[in-house]
Amino acid sequence: MSCTANTTSGDYICALTEMGTKPEMYRPRTLDTLVYADAELRLVLEGKRHLLFDGGMGTMLQEAGLAAGALPELLNLEQPDVVTRIHRAYVEAGSEVITTNTFGANALKLAHGTTEVSVSSVIQAAVVCARAASPRYVALDMGPIGSLLRPLGTLSFDEAHDLFAEQVQAGVAAGVDLVVIETMTDLAEIKAAVLAVKENSQLPICATMTFEADGRTFLGTSPEIAAVTLDALGVDVVGINCSLGPAELRLLAQRMMAVSAKPIMVQANAGLPHADCGHAVYDIQPEEYAEAVAGMINGGVGVVGGCCGTTPAYIQALAGLLQGHTPSPRTLAPALTVTSAQAMVRLPQGKHQIAVIGERINPTGKKRLQKALRSGMLDYVVEQGISQQEQGADILDVNVGLPDVDEARMLPQVAEAIAAATTTPLQIDSTDPVALEAAVRRYAGIPIINSVSGKEHVMNEVFPLVAHYGCCVVGLALDDAGIPDTAKGRVAVAQRIIDGAEQWGIGRERLLIDCLVMTASTNQEQVGDILQAVRSCKDELGVKTALGVSNVSFGLPARELLNATFLAAAFGAGLDAPILNPGSARYMDTVRAYRVLNTEDKGSGAYIERYAAWGDPYKVPVDGTGVSVTPSSTDAAKSAQDTNSLEAGNENPEGSIRHAVITGRRAEVVAATEALLQVQDAMDVINEHLIPALDEVGQRFDRGEFFLPQLMASAEAARAGFDTIKRLMPAQQLAEKGALALATVHGDIHDIGKNIVKMLLENYGYTVYDLGRDVPPERVLEAVQEHKLKLVGLSALMTTTVGAMKTTIELLHEHAPEVKTMVGGAVLTPEFAKEIGADFYAKDAAESARIAETVFGGQAD
Structure with missing residues (x-):
């Protein structure tokens, strides 16, 4: 590979150095080219043997007294005996694979730690801890970077790839047996991670994504899309982890097995969490968990383990299920x-x-x-x-x-x-x-x-x-x-x-x-x-x-x-x-x-819906001679264009601006806004056209017709309308919709969700003070008092940081009782939010806009 810098975008364009020489990196990745710790691991990848991973690391670290806001990965250096004890407990429970305590051990996250350390030193120490527990295999654990990739975020694909590549190189040097990429929600990010492994090792790859209750990642990827895409990339085991309990994930695993012949891996949570003294507590017990996983195993899942809320007791219950059990053969039509x-x-x-x-x-x-x-x-x-x-x-x-x-x-x-x-x-x-x-x-x-x-x-x-x-x-x-x-x-x-x-x-x-x-x-x-x-x-x-x-x-x-x-x-x-x-x-x-x-349109439903009231273009009036007039291809094309124009709502500026916002057409929004401002007041354009269009986008998002990228494209289109109004009518003072603060809580550096909420709320016309990530409670209170805010949004991704969210809410209740709080994040549920004292639970960015409207009411009118 050779990489050439692109000075315009800041990316790197990589290409084959000598086309036709079949460089090693591009050769087909097969089971024969991989490096195995032993022959049994190959049997797993061939679907002929089960494999048992370990359970939750964060859950065990919390029980061991991990301080709020501390980076779990630094314990590999600071308290290696604690990490080793956890690994050993899982091995004694029956785990064949120990995942290293390196979920967030990338240069971006470690840069926010209290100690300056290198990725290599953290991973080397993690592997030493894992090996000391004497498992059969050690898997390098790689989780999300914590920042959103372009175009929704600012991190480029190549930057993400390089961060993952640094982890892989360190893992290879430390002698890991395989790599597990987990808890991913962005298909582009997991692709960057897979390529980093492929291009820097010959290790087997297990790759899992995490799905919401609607069966999609928060960026809209379904289990089928995840499975076939990762399969095509050459991943050896595809699957699901985190977010939901084993009963829910069993259904998603079945959907993966319907489209991929690769071994399927599932590591479920011990159900949905609730709060107990500021900590996430999970209610599904080991026996119930194992019973649900047994259904997965009988249905064809080959690799199992546990995620949030699971402990060695859960793994011990799973170990008994796999004794003497062989995965059922699976066939798949190409x-x-x-x-x-x-x-x-x-x-x-x-x-x-x-x-x-x-x-x-x-x-x-x-x-x-x-x-x-x-x-x-x-x-x-x-x-x-x-x-x-x-x-x-x-x-x-x-x-x-x-x-x-x-x-x-x-x-x-x-x-x-x-x-x-x-x-x-x-x-x-x-x-x-x-x-x-x-x-x-x-x-x-x-x-x-x-x-x-x-x-x-x-x-x-x-x-x-x-x-x-x-x-x-x-x-x-x-x-x-x-x-x-x-x-x-x-x-x-x-x-x-x-x-x-x-x-x-x-x-x-x-x-x-x-x-x-x-x-x-x-x-x-x-x-x-x-x-x-x-x-x-x-x-x-x-x-x-x-x-x-x-x-x-x-x-x-x-x-x-x-x-x-x-x-x-x-x-x-x-x-x-x-x-x-x-x-x-x-x-x-x-x-x-x-x-x-060809029976693709079952029951002719789509055809009937389209053509039930169709006007046959060949049935046209006769001309003066009594001869039927045959429409020309030009006439037909014009008719089609007119029809498309009417369907798109382009017959007037009002319809045009609505359709343009809904479909994310920024240029059309600008043109339609300019036209409307000639006949309507600026606030009418905002309140009667831009905001209702965004509301409809939110409704389509709720119905699963739109996904996050389309939601944000529509928000950006609406923002183009707002910017046009400000440009053309600078002397007119537009009413403020309200101001709020957003923060990722202390100890958590994942700001993907927060940044998405910020973009959407700004495009709705709110003033947003972004306090950043890893924000102490006192800083949140300071911002509320300084700007006299009515609403604060708090985000947390990790179970180890929900305590900081509860502390922040308690501080606000004590010193700023008038402020409302909305919370969101992967580990939260409506019940959890209520238990830690939050006023609102925002399940997604669209919901945050509705919460803001509730809090600020008719202030913009």
Whole structure:
């Protein structure tokens, strides 16, 4: 690997040093390439043997007297005997794997400690403590960094990767047997951690994410998306830990097993916590816990242990369950799977389902898009992605290729911006392997790379990226001799692409073969060959297929008619992924109709909903001669545009601003706000349009229709409206909605949730005093008194810091009884919040906005 600094973004673009030499890091990661402590560990990864991890470390440290606000990781140096005793208790209870006390041992977190220490020294000491307990295996434990990654936060993907890489290097030097990455909520962050392990070791990887009661991480990732994405990245064991009890996690584990054949790991909490003297206490007892885990084991879960609230007694109860028990064999039908952080497109082998790939983010022939890319003004580019998602695209192709645009810089930026505003998975489209790697490396999910061909040097450039980053890939049926004239020739190239992919451990379920559409105006005889090639690729080679449909009509009139007819014929031949403009009504009519015919649209529900009141465009009035008038393709296109405009609410500024906020279109919000200010008062624009639109976004978030990235994109769009009002009407004094303070409590340096709440509340028009993280109670009281605040928000992620939250609330009640407190964090529940004296429990950022409205009432009116 070589890394080149990007002075514009501060990131590093990493690429293969010598394409075609197959550097070791990019070779397929298989069970044969891993380093094992013993042969039994390989049996675990093959799904032939169970493995028992340990239980909660924080719970045991609290019992051992860990001081409030102290960093648990520093005990490896300061009180190693305490840590060793905990490890030994777990080994004596039956744990085969001891996880090191290094959950937060990254340079960012340790920099906030009271003692200046290095990551290496903390991890080295942790491994010594673990080894002293004589477990079968020692696992390097890596948890979240504690800061949100871009675009929601400020930490770059590369910075996160480097922090994790430092941990891995220290763990390898200390002699750990495997790595466990746990309690992750951000798919991008866990990807950075996995790559750090892969690129700095040959150790087995267990990776688990933590899910809310709604079955998603707080950034919107489902168990299915987590499992398939981590599987594609080469993780050896995928799973779930923390947040919920074993009964709830059993259902989520089943969902993972439905999409991944990898061993599944579950480490549940001992139920939901409640407060007892300021500490988190869990109510599920060891026997009840083991009974629930027994159901998981019988259902196929291979690796178990415990998380918050569990102790050696829980592990001892689990050890008895595994005696003489062997995991049940699991089989899984292959499927081409593409994901974003919040959505998954899955095309199973042996079943004909279709996925529409939107083609509009490609600068070829699009002057406005070219201008936007050259100027770096990405709002218009993002708008194209949002529109295509609304129009029915399942996947978005992203191409920024222009002669004067630095693709290696621009492509990841555009992909990041689109991913922040849409949930649609992406197809990364470039002929530049450096640009491809820059984008797919940082993408949170499984993207498609578009494309590879049958040319040897292209396969040597692209397949290492596909293998290393767990991508799917489009294979073009062309080679050094060009595009074959016959179906047989195209299929032969496809076979070479399949063979080349297999050398890199890339199965045919990750391939889409594009048989390359030629225009009927000059290659009319080849149209049948193209369809036959699609049919042969499906029936003979067993691969999914893609086609750029619109090429067939180039140079002919009524192009949409010809395109839609060819599309229907291609579906009949087995086409899986048409690449087309979803804004074309004729295209999407064909797609929706075919989904009825191939039973993808169960019960024809979507079709009926769409077309029950449809006006047939071919039933038109006759002209003066009594002859029916046939609508032209231009008329049809205009009609479709008018329909889309009306659906989007663009018929007036009021509808436009609402729709633009809801869909996160900042540029449109600015234009609509400017228009409304010509006829309405500024406060009316805010209270009648911007705030109600944000409220609707919050409702969609509550219903699970929107996720945190979309919530924040809408908030940023609304903020653009607020900023426009301030810019155009600086003399008008806008009413203040109210002021509040936010803080992560003393001893806790995780500020992800706090920062999200801050952004949202500011965009709602509140003044927010951010006190930072690891904030002593006295500092919170000082801010309340200094600014005469009515509301304080407190955040805590770790069980070891909820005591500090209770202390802070008690101090505020004593010296500022008029102030209200709202609390949130992974370890909290409504009952817990009530027990520690909080006035409100904010389960998420959207709820914090409703709480602020309750506290401040009609102050803004």
